[in-house]
Amino acid sequence: MNFLKYNHEESIWIDLGNWLNIGDINISYDLSLDELSMTVLVPVFIVTLCVLLYAIFYMSHDPKRNLFLILLSIFVIFMTILIVAGNYLLLFVGWEYVGVISYILISFWSTRIAGMKSALSAILMNRMGDTFFVIALGLMLINYRALDFETINLLTKQFDISLINIISILLVLAATAKSAQLGLHAWLLLSMEGPTPVSALLHAATMVCAGVYVLVRSNIILEYSPSILIFICWLGGFTTLISGLIAIVTNDIKRIIALSTMSQLSIMLLAIGISNYDLAIYHLYCHAFFKALLFMGSGSIIHSVLSETQDIRKYGGLINYLPFSYIAILTASLSLMAIPGLTGYYSKDIIIESLYGSYSYSGYMLYYFAVGSATLTSIYSIRVLYLTFLNQPKSNKYIYNYVHENYGLLIPMIVLIFYSIFIGYQRDNVIGHYGFNLPNNNYIIETEFTLPWYIKLFPLIAGLTLSIILVYYYEFNYKLTNSKIYNYLSNRIYYDQLLNNVLIRPVLVLAGNMNIFIDQGLLKVLGSTGISRSITFINLTFISSIIYLFI
Structure with a gap:
């Protein structure tokens, strides 16, 4: 990879003035415009622009449309503060406000009880993660006497390993809540009660990626606590597998895509766990475009169906009525399935291969977890496409008389289709922008030049083979499996009941x-x-x- 031409880029630190001066603790309003923050800002701003344009048409008949657009804009302002913050306290301000605005946006249709309950669940779950973040900030202040990234990176190697481990696990738990990893993930599915533009922005490109961004930003702390890196790896492995298993029996189209988001965030955690922070950010960069496109395509379907149902069992045959939405969801799904030539292939497959290329016990084990997850991703993506567009029509004739494309929604979707196909080719440019800002390891070289071909192609072959079997099963041999395993997964492993009662x-x-x-x-x-x-x-x-x- 040609990193040399980016070697002379300098980070820009902007000091806007003092915030706190207490004894020897000096915290200022400083912004960091370095390779990492500028790379993450690109998908955030592009997806935000597309979502705002999409929301203008999607919410056109809503009496509070202008308020909705204002709230989306405020959300993006605080997301930008989170990304360009030069210290953990300013980052935490953006982190908190992102959670608060998400609560308001999820409960935007405040007359719906389900929406209000879901928003409350989301903010309470996020508060649990924020509690761990606050404790981590307190420990940093007590021991480092500073909160800016540069000071903490320089001093980390001087401290006791137990302190570094405690700070690391607290940051991981904070990221677990924000990025909906196993244990604090229940809010993500419930948040699908909000308007579709909220799902496309918050739960594809911005808010849920904040946890991954914080972990990558704290890469020096994590590198000095290798046991926590192994924990991150296994957390990501179990989350990506379980979210895929739940998704293949879920029938709500937006919840399937939300579970897919959860799965892809876990893939990013797997990359962080083997110290490939550049690949984690690269997947975050690419994933934002095709996941926002998936949500927009699903919103186009929901918006055009008269009953506004989200149950894919009640669709069928929509390819003749919504051809462009089909093209959008097909493109995004193929990119998500990591089909060669599309964006998702370049960012996702290299992480799965790097797990094996790390040549460690955890790497070998989690490689097969990730392959299982990639296979499940192919299965539920094909299932959504088949039941929504290619199956026999399942609703009544009256509803199909009114199904139509909303041409205002198509403009931002065209932009995201372009990115979902072509942005993956920019791997050298994207990784090169911040390659020198992160710890170096040789996993990517090992992966590229030492792995046998069947290890590299295994995820693709398994995914496509089982997807074809699934289509055959639905077309010629369909029986609804009413087994205990099916019930267990369709009830989302009974996690909500466990959480409530325990x-x-x-x-x-x-x-x-x-x-x-x-x-x-x-x-x-x-x-x-x-x-x-x-x-x-x-x-x-x-x-x-x-x-x-x-x-």
Whole structure:
């Protein structure tokens, strides 16, 4: 790869003034325009522009359309602050506001109970991750006496390994919540209750990628805690496999795409886990375009179907009514499946191959996890295409009379089709922009020149073979499998029930008891209310005693 022509690019640090000066701690409003932040800004801005144009037509009949566009713009402002922040505190400000605006956007149709509940779930799950982030910031302040990236990168190697491990695991847990990894992932599926432009922007290109961005930004800290890198690897491996298994039995078109997002973010975590941070950012860069296109294509279908159902079992035969939406979803799906020649192939397959090319035990094991995930990706992508466009029509004739393309939605989709096909060819340029800003390893060289051909082609062969078998199964031998495994996966491994019964309900009971006995009890007696009452009581007693003496 030709990195040499980018070797002389310099990072730009813009200091906008002091924020906090406490003793020897000095935190300023500084912005970092380096290779990493500028690379991530490209897909964010392009996808944002397309989504705003898409939203103008998608929300054209909504009485609060202008408010919706304003909220999307505010979201992008804070996402930009998150990316170009020069220290962790400013990054955390962008991180927090991105979560808050996402809550408002998911619950934009506030008369829908499902939307309000989903938004509440999203913000509460994200708060759990933010708690870990705040603790990490506190540990950095106590030990480093600074929060800017340069100081922390320089001092990390001087500290005890246990401290670095604790900070690393806290950052990983924060990223787990924001990037919807296994354990804190439930909010991502529920957030599909919001308008489709929200899904296309927040859950394809920007908000969910923030966790991956923070981990790559903290690459020096992670490099000095190799045990946490192994944990990141296995977390990504299990998440990508489980999300794929759930997706093949899910029937809501937007939830299938959301599970696909979860799976691809896990692929990025796999790259981070083997220290290939450049490949993680490259996949983030490419993934944003075809995932936004998938959401836009699904929005075009939902918008044109009279009942506005999202159940793919109620579509069928739409290729004759929505040919352009079919082309858009087909292009994005093939890119997602990593078909050679399209964008997804260049970014996704190199990560899967690099797992094997790392020549480590975890790398070998997780290579097969990733191949399984890639195969499942092909299966659910073909399933969506088949049941939506190629199957027999499943709705009534009245609905099909009104199915039509909305030509205003097609303009941004054309732009994203172009990117989904061609942007993958720019691998040398994209990786080259920040190649010198990240730790060097030789995995990519090992991967390119030492792996046998069948290891490289295994994901593609397995995906295409099983996808063809799936089409045969649906076309000629279809039986709905009502097995325990099917029920287990269609109930999303019962994770929501487990979360509610094991964690949320006991915490709510504990919070209620603490409110009764501490907030309304002990603190009222010993706190400001109790003290003021006691002073009043003492004064009244004293005055009444004096009056009694004189009388």
